[in-house]
Amino acid sequence: xxxxxxxxxxxxxxxxxxxxxxxxxxxxxxxxxxxxxxxxxxxxxxxxxxxxxxxxxxxxxxxxxxxxxxxxxxxxxxxxxxxxxxxxxxxxxxxxxxxxxxxxxxxxxxxxxxxxxxxxxxxxxxxxxxxxxxxxxxxxxxxxxxxxxxxxxxxxxxxxxxxxxxxxxxxxxxxxxxxxxxxxxxxxxxxxxxxxxxxxxxxxxxxxxxxxxxxxxxxxxxxxxxxxxxxxxxxxxxxxxxxxxxxxxxxxxxxxxxxxxxxxxxxxxxxxxxxxxxxxxxxxxxxxxxxxxxxxxxxxxxxxxxxxxxxxxxxxxxxxxxxxxxxxxxxxxxxxxxxxxxxxxxxxxxxxxxxxxxxxxxxxxxxxxxxxxxxxxxxxxxxxxxxxxxxxxxxxxxxxxxxxxxxxxxxxxxxxxxxxxxxxxxxxxxxxxxxxxxxxxxxxxxxxxxxxxxxxxxxxxxxxxxxxxxxxxxxxxxxxxxxxxxxxxxxxxxxxxxxxxxxxxxxxxxxxxxxx
Amino acid sequence: xxxxxxxxxxxxxxxxxxxxxxxxxxxxxxxxxxxxxxxxxxxxxxxxxxxxxxxxxxxxxxxxxxxxxxxxxxxxxxxxxxxxxxxxxxxxxxxxxxxxxxxxxxxxxxxxxxxxxxxxxxxxxxxxxxxxxxxxxxxxxxxxxxxxxxxxxxxxxxxxxxxxxxxxxxxxxxxxxxxxxxxxxxxxxxxxxxxxxxxxxxxxxxxxxxxxxxxxxxxxxxxxxxxxxxxxxxxxxxxxxxxxxxxxxxxxxxxxxxxxxxxxxxxxxxxxxxxxxxxxxxxxxxxxxxxxxxxxxxxxxxxxxxxxxxxxxxxxxxxxxxxx
Ligand SMILES: Nc1ncnc2c1ncn2[C@@H]1O[C@H](COP(=O)(O)OP(=O)(O)OP(=O)(O)O)[C@@H](O)[C@H]1O
Ligand SMILES: [Mg+2]
Numbered sequence: 136x137x138x139x140x141x142x143x144x145x146x147x148x149x150x151x152x153x154x155x156x157x158x159x160x161x162x163x164x165x166x167x168x169x170x171x172x173x174x175x176x177x178x179x180x181x182x183x184x185x186x187x188x189x190x191x192x193x194x195x196x197x198x199x200x201x202x203x204x205x206x207x208x209x210x211x212x213x214x215x216x217x218x219x220x221x222x223x224x225x226x227x228x229x230x231x232x233x234x235x236x237x238x239x240x241x242x243x244x245x246x247x248x249x250x251x252x253x254x255x256x257x258x259x260x261x262x263x264x265x266x267x268x269x270x271x272x273x274x275x276x277x278x279x280x281x282x283x284x285x286x287x288x289x290x291x292x293x294x295x296x297x298x299x300x301x302x303x304x305x306x307x308x309x310x311x312x313x314x315x316x317x318x319x320x321x322x323x324x325x326x327x328x329x330x331x332x333x334x335x336x337x338x339x340x341x342x343x344x345x346x347x348x349x350x351x352x353x354x355x356x357x358x359x360x361x362x363x364x365x366x367x368x369x370x371x372x373x374x375x376x377x378x379x380x381x382x383x384x385x386x387x388x389x390x391x392x393x394x395x396x397x398x399x400x401x402x403x404x405x406x407x408x409x410x411x412x413x414x415x416x417x418x419x420x421x422x423x424x425x426x427x428x429x430x431x432x433x434x435x436x437x438x439x440x441x442x443x444x445x446x447x448x449x450x451x452x453x454x455x456x457x458x459x460x461x462x463x464x465x466x467x468x469x470x471x472x473x474x475x476x477x478x479x480x481x482x483x484x485x486x487x488x489x490x491x492x493x494x495x496x497x498x499x500x501x502x503x504x505x506x507x508x509x510x511x512x513x514x515x516x517x518x519x520x521x522x523x524x525x526x527x528x529x530x531x532x533x534x535x536x537x538x539x540x541x542x543x544x545x546x547x548x549x550x551x552x553x554x555x556x557x558x559x560x561x562x563x564x565x566x567x568x569x570x571x572x573x574x575x576x577x578x579x580x581x582x583x584x585x586x587x588x589x590x591x592x593x594x595x596x597x598x599x600x601x602x603x604x605x606x607x608x609x610x611x612x613x614x615x616x617x618x619x620x621x622x623x624x625x626x627x628x629x630x631x632x633x634x635x636x637x638x639x640x641x642x643x644x645x646x647x648x649x650x651x
Numbered sequence: 652x653x654x655x656x657x658x659x660x661x662x663x664x665x666x667x668x669x670x671x672x673x674x675x676x677x678x679x680x681x682x683x684x685x686x687x688x689x690x691x692x693x694x695x696x697x698x699x700x701x702x703x704x705x706x707x708x709x710x711x712x713x714x715x716x717x718x719x720x721x722x723x724x725x726x727x728x729x730x731x732x733x734x735x736x737x738x739x740x741x742x743x744x745x746x747x748x749x750x751x752x753x754x755x756x757x758x759x760x761x762x763x764x765x766x767x768x769x770x771x772x773x774x775x776x777x778x779x780x781x782x783x784x785x786x787x788x789x790x791x792x793x794x795x796x797x798x799x800x801x802x803x804x805x806x807x808x809x810x811x812x813x814x815x816x817x818x819x820x821x822x823x824x825x826x827x828x829x830x831x832x833x834x835x836x837x838x839x840x841x842x843x844x845x846x847x848x849x850x851x852x853x854x855x856x857x858x859x860x861x862x863x864x865x866x867x868x869x870x871x872x873x874x875x876x877x878x879x880x881x882x883x884x885x886x887x888x889x890x891x892x893x894x895x896x897x898x899x900x901x902x903x904x905x906x907x908x909x910x911x912x913x914x915x916x917x918x919x920x921x922x923x924x925x926x927x928x929x930x931x932x933x934x935x936x937x938x939x940x941x942x943x944x945x946x947x948x949x950x951x952x953x954x955x956x957x958x959x960x961x962x963x964x965x966x967x968x969x970x971x972x973x974x975x
Contacts, residue, residue: 194848197973230844246835
């Protein structure tokens with residue numbers, strides 16, 4: 136990383152004293168940051184630190200309550216994305232802004248059609264996109280509907296959209312959250328190619344590894360403020376973590392060796408089909424003992440999600456047997472449901488907290504008892520006992536440090552990490568014998584990751600059985616007592632965590648080397 | 652042979668005449684629903700158009716002024732709908748229903764206040780109605796078999812609004828597939844956030860769509876009272892707004908299938924009229940009420956059974972609020 140930005144050139148992008156309030160919430164306080172031209176600039180911070188907010192202000196998507204924005208040293212007035220695009224700022228949002236049924240070409244063209252009719256613009260765009268694809272490795276099939284593309288390709292479409300509009304500054308909000316490791320590598324190659332061509336890149340992420348690997352400079356935010364601006368070469372993961380959270384953070388999980396007890400979950404020959412009838416789990420057998428964490432590693436889309444959902448009673452089995460504490464569950468189909476399993480002491484933290492784990496329109500206190508709403512503790516003779524709900528949720532919020540600590544706030548108004556904590560609290564505080572956990576720390580900041588990991592280990596030490604599915608290799612390696620690797624619907628091997636280096640796991644996950 | 656052809660031509664002619672307001676209304680809704688604004692207020696806007704067209708044509712003797720008034724009234728109602736649903740993010744179904752109820756009461760009341768004829772407008776004389784277009788060469792062609800009668804019965808002397816509707820269908824197809832406006836309109840109905848972040852105004856696009864809806868429903872209303880009919884009578888839309896909406900769903904929100912659905916509904920209506928009082932083999936004369944049910948029964952059956960999964964534009968019915 137040998138970029139020495141020319142000192143005489145003003146920063147490509149600069150914000151000075153930007154403030155933003157959401158009601159009483161001061162989301163950005165005097166945010167000042169400068170991004171040198173031709174560099175990749177990281178922005179990190181806890182969930183809710185205000186990273187997305189400052190970037191959407193720069194992009195004109197939200198109005199600021201004061202402060203100024205400068206591009207190449209000149210103050211600019213960005214009141215809408217149109218203004219931002221006009222001064223060369225493009226943005227790839229955390230949730231993609233694509234029209235699914237449109238083709239890639241149509242998506243790129245939208246808003247930059249170049250005429251009342253489409254024909255001429257289409258031809259021009261096609262030629263230009265082919266050039267961009269060649270220069271930056273941004274290959275996508277221009278005539279496929281965007282909705283049919285994998286996430287990685289959709290993200291490339293977003294980047295193409297920005298570049299086609301002539302963006303010199305590209306902002307990406309948590310671009311790697313949904314990508315597989317291969318897609319992430321591809322993205323990073325693209326971003327480096329952009330830097331090579333003199334473009335400026337701003338990237339928000341929670342993954343310190345990516346910051347160290349990719350960026351030239353980092354801005355750290357905490358509670359709406361910029362707390363540090365440092366050159367990446369002169370910092371370390373530990374220092375960044377401390378700056379973010381305001382205290383020392385353990386990047387490694389501390390745990391004693393497991394002391395496994397009797398088998399809690401025994402699965403044999405499990406087969407599961409997805410919604411389209413395609414077999415996604417093709418005969419899986421595994422055992423999880425009391426007091427151990429079994430991690431399932433794999434590139435997403437290899438059947439892990441379906442496996443977890445089937446075990447949680449959310450998907451019918453196409454075959455196989457499932458035993459809980461020695462008792463065959465498939466023999467009693469009416470108990471092998473999401474509800475029946477709850478009663479048997481199975482907790483489930485679903486992969487998709489927004490769609491499956493929460494009802495985002497419900498208040499936090501209501502979300503905190505989903506699936507347990509029949510529990511007499513929360514019910515009076517006729518109506519629900521709101522007082523009990525509130526107290527229960529407030530206690531959980533205290534224990535899990537959910538911010539803001541307001542049980543009456545709708546779940547949608549919490550940041551991602553805090554939503555995750557609400558779900559975790561609900562599932563873990565019911566004292567399950569078996570906990571099924573999917574992607575527990577997706578989109579979650581490192582302070583919260585540390586906390587979640589500690590809770591999972593503590594639960595294990597109480598003698599609970601935990602089955603963990605995650606696409607984060609670091610997480611799998613840090614938490615698991617045994618690692619199973621899944622590829623194309625089958626378990627292709629088992630590794631002890633101390634033998635599991637990244638290369639070996641990577642090869643197994645790619646289906647190359649079977650349990651070498 | 653000649654007789655069968657004659658019957659077929661009469662049926663086709665009736666189908667076109669009945670289909671015209673349906674097509675106008677269904678295409679009106681096509682614009683607004685593809686932009687993400689559900690409009691069940693077609694009925695009310697059409698009725699307002701019908702009343703103002705007839706009232707103004709009757710007062711001034713000029714059907715074109717009537718057409719202008721119809722469009723103005725209908726656009727005004729469309730803007731009310733837009734104000735409630737786009738600017739203030741209100742519930743689109745409630746707003747549309749409110750417009751229907753409002754006009755159903757208001758039109759006859761105004762008619763009564765204005766003309767004192769029991770909630771109707773006076774019967775319009777021929778020159779106060781929208782004209783038919785007489786084409787040359789009817790005599791010259793009449794000798795030719797098939798083409799001659801078709802030209803005479805079906806194509807010649809069609810109302811000017813029928814021609815306008817034909818133009819509309821072709822133009823709409825072009826707008827939706829080839830034009831910048833169409834691309835943006837389809838996008839805003841699928842994912843308004845994408846439109847917003849592309850630097851376009853969601854509000855502006857949706858207002859444009861809603862105004863087009865107003866223009867077209869106004870024309871549909873004018874057709875009912877000053878082209879097809881000769882004056883306004885209470886409830887003269889008789890559910891056509893809802894039928895048009897059904898056609899739009901049946902056509903899966905696409906121009907050509909929607910046109911086809913409208914023609915199908917109109918055809919069953921034409922058949923229905925011809926069957927009234929005609930003894931059928933085996934069953935004899937069917938009571939007229941049953942026959943009149945035909946188009947509606949067909950609607951229910953088609954919607955329930957044959958359409959398959961009709962996927963509405965993703966964002967239709969949802970007011971746009973910036974995501975967090
Ligand atoms: N549209 C909104 N309405 C109300 N509050 C909001 C809105 N958007 C953000 N906030 C609040 O502003 C603060 C900053 O949010 P922001 O989305 O910028 O955080 P972030 O740093 O991007 O977090 P994450 O890492 O979870 O994405 C949070 O407290 C959040 O709850
Ligand atoms: Mg964010």
